Amino acid sequence: MRFHRQTISVEEATRRLLSELERQGEEQIAIYEAAGRILARDITATCDLPPFDRSPLDGFAVRAADTAGASADRPVTLEVVETIAAGEVPRIALGPGKATRIMTGAMLPEGADAVIMFEQTEQPGQLAREVRLKRSLRAGENLSRRGEEVPAGSVVAKAGERINPGTLAILATFGYKWVPVVKKPRIGLLSTGPELLGIDEPLVPGKIRNSNAIMLAAMIAEAGGIPVMLEGLPDEPAAAKARLAACLEDVDMLVTSGGVSVGDFDVIASLADEPDVALLFNKVAMRPGSPTTALRYQNKLICALSGNPGACFLGACLFLLPAVRTLSGEQTGASPGPTIWATLGETYDKPCPYPRYLRGRLTEEGGRLYVWPDWNHKAGNLCTMSMSECFAIIPPGGRGKQAGELVEVLPHAMPSWERVQV
Amino acid sequence: MRFHRQTISVEEATRRLLSELERQGEEQIAIYEAAGRILARDITATCDLPPFDRSPLDGFAVRAADTAGASADRPVTLEVVETIAAGEVPRIALGPGKATRIMTGAMLPEGADAVIMFEQTEQPGQLAREVRLKRSLRAGENLSRRGEEVPAGSVVAKAGERINPGTLAILATFGYKWVPVVKKPRIGLLSTGPELLGIDEPLVPGKIRNSNAIMLAAMIAEAGGIPVMLEGLPDEPAAAKARLAACLEDVDMLVTSGGVSVGDFDVIASLADEPDVALLFNKVAMRPGSPTTALRYQNKLICALSGNPGACFLGACLFLLPAVRTLSGEQTGASPGPTIWATLGETYDKPCPYPRYLRGRLTEEGGRLYVWPDWNHKAGNLCTMSMSECFAIIPPGGRGKQAGELVEVLPHAMPSWERVQV
CATH class of the missing domain: 2.40.340.10 (MoeA, C-terminal, domain IV)
Known part of the structure; x- marks a missing residue:
């Protein structure tokens, strides 16, 4: 298989890889931990939004009919019956000729059908028993009606969405202190190659430091997975296979970098010939990274990327991250993304x-x-x-x-x- | 100041706000914690990259002069003197008529000036004492020369850059186990308004749940700050001012939502009149959120956003996040971003x-x-x-x-x- 490989397109490789993967299970987490997680279920509005008729500004709640003909030159005078701050419940229903001083977000009194802003009245800063309106209003002007944004029961966020700051605002508004999210997949990370040194090891001739592992770990974490750093893979095929089997027990998927090419010591390439390892692909029509490989072993996927940093990065974008997003249940995860x-x-x-x-x-x-x-x-x-x-x-x-x-x-x-x- | 406000442009408001802010100090953190952080200093290459002349593919290192005239019909035969895996150091310099079997990333033997890929030789899978080349090579073909990507001492990442997976690969390559980053600014978060309920409180008439605080906390964290959730602000101006002073001691900046408008209980608006509070602005030419306010108090900034969720979100994008990025020392932080x-x-x-x-x-x-x-x-x-x-x-x-x-x-x-x- 090492030298005689069947080349498939990026799209076909993606399809083969992702069709092997199932969304992880669900867990409930506190909203304070939910940023960046994927919703496991649709979220519905637990109440109308707004939950009551309210004023969208600071001013006076009035009956529009009372304001007819008002202008700066000929203001209309109304009697102010109470002041309602946000959070308060009005006690007095508005009768003809009456007004309620009302603050942004406060509940409208019964009988009110319009709100005039402070700036359109005389001496708005002053608390007084009367208010003089400098303009007339139409019924319904400057009101937010109960449920006008969303009626109770509507879906306000969908399963498969990644929770962003806006989603958190929705969840908080509707009282979701606990949020149903998809469990994070655990992605094992193995680098192959005897030339690799640790980050804190001094350089020696012929060797380089391992830069792929930490890069892939950060990409996996960004995509919503838990990167699990594993020790490097042995050179010798039987030992490597035993090690892979052990690693796979603890993770939902494994990603490797290096060892996919036609070299004498390319251990991943040699695994593809084993009878109990299923080869999904080992040559993709792309540059760089054409020897990118995917295997199924012990009923789990191994996404085997090139060791070359640029090819590894591309392979991660095309194959690894969509795989992590698919395991995470993200709606947009089923491909590397739209072009x-x-x-x-x-x-x-x-x-x-x-x-x-x-x-x-x-x-x-x-x-x-x-x-x-x-x-x-x-x-x-x-x-x-x-x-x-x-x-x-x-x-x-x-x-x-x-x-x-x-x-x-x-x-x-x-x-x-x-x-x-x- | 409540009703008589001077309107300034978004650009001027941004300028006033950000000119008050200084980059936080520096700290050293482990590379494993560095994703998303801002580099505090330029990072230089600690060695040439590649650190030695190496082969970019699996094949045979040769002397190009020896390959003249080789073709599939008339292959040139060379003697294979050794096999070099990645990570190994060649022991034998290549003399005329000789070749070294060499793997991707392995160090070139002395005397070699080209590499032929396995697939361009006969029977590439077989280890043998001779190799037959099916084509000729030019001197310099398929070589990666020491330092050809970056010579030692070059700046490979700049102060002010946000560390992404690619940056981590650079840091690892050059052995930066410890990374100089800017300290995360602590951003205090206060919501004002007696209408606000906690996320897990049941709705009661006239009240709504606080959705801004958790939204802003997530936005601050994404931008690189540490959100510090504080209890709500009292209504009464003197009590509110004392509370603000206490909160400011523990944070680098404070953000509030609500209380910036012209309502009777808008406590932030009333603070602007205090003699020891400096007003940077309290009216910005934008919709929504024109009453967005910024104050300096106790020598720290208070960024006071509207309570309305949409206006709060916009204000956070225009003012809060650039402020967090400026405190974090991010290069691109000095504005809301390019349009x-x-x-x-x-x-x-x-x-x-x-x-x-x-x-x-x-x-x-x-x-x-x-x-x-x-x-x-x-x-x-x-x-x-x-x-x-x-x-x-x-x-x-x-x-x-x-x-x-x-x-x-x-x-x-x-x-x-x-x-x-x-």
Whole structure:
């Protein structure tokens, strides 16, 4: 299998991988812990919103009919019967010729059908027994009616949504102190390769420090998984297989980096030949990272990324993160994300047998999107990864794409809308 | 000051607020805790990258001169002198007619000036004393030279950058187990208003649950601050002032929601009249949230947002988050973020005396950006806040903007590039 691989498209590889995965179970957590988690169920409004007729401003609740003909020159005078602060319940129903001094968010008194703002009355700062209105009002003016935003029972947030600050406001409003969320998947992380040193080890000739593990751990955590750092994989295939089996017991999925290529010591590549390991794919039509591999072993998935930092990063965006999001039950998790189209800012004419994913950044000019590929196109380039916001996808073939042509773009981070050259 | 306020622009308000703030001090943290933090210093490469000449693929290191004339029909035969795995140091320098079997990432032997991939040799899977090359190579082909990506001493990440997965890969590569970051600012959170209930309290007439505090706490945490939840503010101005003074001792900045308007019980508005409280602004040319206020008291800032959820959210995006980012030392923190231009998807023709910030979403069509305002334009609308990705800024005046016109857009979250109607 090492040298004779069947190439499949990114889309087909994604489909094969994600179709193996099921959403994790559900748990109840306190709302204070819920930011960034995925809702396991639809959330319904437990009351009308607003829960009562209320004033949207500071002023006077009135009967619109009483205000007819009022103007700055000929103000209408009403008797003020009480003052209602937010949180209070009015005690006096408004009769003809009466007004209630009322604050933003306060409950309207019975009989009121309009609110005039302080600034449209005379001497608004003064508490007085009378108010003089400088304009007339229509019935219904400046009122928030009970349930006008959402009636009780409506779905206000959907299963599969990631809880953001706005979702928290909804949950708090409707009294959800406990929130049903999907359990976080545990993702085991293994790096392969005898050349790898720990972060705090001194460099020695021929070796490099392991940069993929901590990068992948951060990506997994951002996507909503729990990264579980595991010790490196042995070189020898039987020992490696035993170690994988042990690791898989404790996690919902395993991700490895390195060892997927055609080298003599590529232990992941050799595993694909084992009878009890199912190969989902081991060659994807993409650059970098075409030897990216996925296996099923002990009924769990192993997502095996390239060891090359750039290929590892791309593979994580295309395969690992959608897998984590699918396990997490995120609605938008079933693919690497929607692609968009943008005008290529600079010509890229290197030929490639497969679609090439160039890291880049987005800008806007006159309402048009532009994508600027990383100036350093080497797959292994590690030092520009932190600046990347998206991948510009250059179609396969000999001609690449010229500046000014539209290209497909896969966003992976929030754009800063600034072009930064490293 | 309550009714007679000086209106200033969003830009001027931002300038006044941020010019009061200084970056927090620095601390060293373990790389494992560093995701999302802001670098306090430039990070330099502690070695060349790559640290040695290496092979970017699995194959044979050769002397290009030896390969002249090789083809599939007339292969060139070289003697294989050793096999080098990644992490190993070659023992044998290549002489004429010799080759070294070499794996991806492994150190090149002395004398080699090109690498041929396995697939371009005969019987690549087989370990043998000879290799037959099916093509010729140029000197320098398929080599990664020491330092070609980054020479030692180069700045590879800058002070003020937020540490993302790519930054972590850089830090790990260069052995930064400890990372200099800016200390997280502590942001105190106070909600004002006797109408507010806790999340787990049952609704009673006239009252609503506090949804702003938890929303703001999540926004502060996302921006890199430590939200410090404080008890509500008393109604009575002297008691409120004493409480603010006590709260300010324990935090770097205070944010409040509610109490900024012209109501009789708007305690923040009344504070602006106190002689030992400096008013930075209390009226901003924007809708919603024009009474947004900023004060300096006890030599610290109080950012006082509207109580209305939509106005509170906008005020937080425009003022609070840039303040948190400035305290955190983030490079891009000095404004609410760059605005972009997008084609308005739907006409919005409601007149407004001030620029109106409509929550919305971005889409792309044919390489052009479109912005779709929230269908429910009421400022107080809480249930669509979770779907918002940006604000479309409708300029002041009577005509609004027509569908198809370009409008200025302030992004505040990563676009999903999907139009979702709630």
